[in-house]
Amino acid sequence: MSSNRSALLLRHFALRNVIPFGSRSLTNKKEDICTHTGQKWDSDDYRLARFMNAPKHVNHNWAINLIAEVPPKEVTERVVWCDGGSGPEGHPRVYINLDKPGNHACGYCGLRFVKKGHH
Known part of the structure; x- marks a missing residue:
């Protein structure tokens, strides 16, 4: 059997958990990338096997950061x-009371509103 074929078979068996995946001879220790939910696995976790041949794609444009970049909309009404x-791609209509000073965010999308001329 050729060495390439035996290496492929070894990898196949390692992925199927026949051989413990934490074995140093089969894997390269890689640092996992943290996702927006805080998910990050240890470098010897078997779940990192899916990223042996392809990189883990993590979107760093998290929704909470993107919506924070949108400035609050200034309005003159007390209720918006x-x-x-x-x-049709939006969300149900939500009424927001702006009597108290400061920014008031929509519970669905996070857009912020502020009453103009509020002290």
Whole structure:
């Protein structure tokens, strides 16, 4: 049997947990990338096997950071409504009371509103 074929078979068996995946002879220790939920596995975790031949893709444009970049919308009314601004792709209409000072966020999409001229 050729060495390439035996290496492929060894990898196949390691992925099927016939051979313990934490074995140093089969794996390269790699540091896992943290996701937006805080998920990060140890370097010897068997779940990292799926990233042996392809990189782990993590989107660093987290929604909470993107919505924080949108400035608050200044309005003059005491009560405003938000529907996501996308028509049928938006969310149900939510009414937001702006009597108290400061920014007030929509519970669905996070868009912020502030009453203009509020002290």
